[in-house]
Amino acid sequence: KQEVTQIPAALSVPEGENLVLNCSFTDSAIYNLQWFRQDPGKGLTSLLLIQSSQREQTSGRLNASLDKSSGRSTLYIAASQPGDSATYLCAVSGGGNKLTFGTGTQLKVEL
Amino acid sequence: DVKVTQSSRYLVKRTGEKVFLECVQDMDHENMFWYRQDPGLGLRLIYFSYDVKMKEKGDIPEGYSVSREKKERFSLILESASTNQTSMYLCASCFRSGNTIYFGEGSWLTVV
Numbered sequence: 001k002q003e004v005t006q007i008p009a010a011l012s013v014p015e016g017e018n019l020v021l022n023c024s025f026t027d028s029a030i031y032n033l034q035w036f037r038q039d040p041g042k043g044l045t046s047l048l049l050i051q052s053s054q055r056e057q058t059s060g061r062l063n064a065s066l067d068k069s070s071g072r073s074t075l076y077i078a079a080s081q082p083g084d085s086a087t088y089l090c091a092v093s094g095g096g097n098k099l100t101f102g103t104g105t106q107l108k109v110e111l
Numbered sequence: 112d113v114k115v116t117q118s119s120r121y122l123v124k125r126t127g128e129k130v131f132l133e134c135v136q137d138m139d140h141e142n143m144f145w146y147r148q149d150p151g152l153g154l155r156l157i158y159f160s161y162d163v164k165m166k167e168k169g170d171i172p173e174g175y176s177v178s179r180e181k182k183e184r185f186s187l188i189l190e191s192a193s194t195n196q197t198s199m200y201l202c203a204s205c206f207r208s209g210n211t212i213y214f215g216e217g218s219w220l221t222v223v
Contacts, residue, residue, distance in 0.1 A: 043115075
């Protein structure tokens, strides 16, 4: 059974800092991996989708990497801003319609 | 922009009531999902549908049923609400398996 872990559970950084969020998964036979952002009390917003054949994806200040063989993904946020404060979740797909989610990293970017 | 709309944001229901949660997507997506999200447990899949009138159980289907009579609409039904079904319910959709998945804003259900 696939298990997805995100460490740390919470992170606080000063504005302007570059930071890395981690996601690990136990079964490397994945189809793709997605990173999401969730604001308090809201739904999830998709940030990046990496197919299993890809190594990374970039969108603006965000860069996500995928190392399938080691079961790891990272989300890099450059020049963090207070508006980046949210919970970030990763989810892996083993094919079909089944996504397995991590429990997220709660990020706070302080002025 | 893809829009997934959950009709009720906040509901309070009594134990034993039948509860309907409605979800509509406007992008002709084939796949639709219902998740619940609880602190410390993350998101757990209740049911999903890959076509009209087609459905499959997720990880925690007990106590729930679903209906998909039209492609754009996916309903979650709690036949007899119980207090352990108090949670945030999230609807999602995607065009096909492996595509980006889009979520609604969530429905907060409290069962008293």
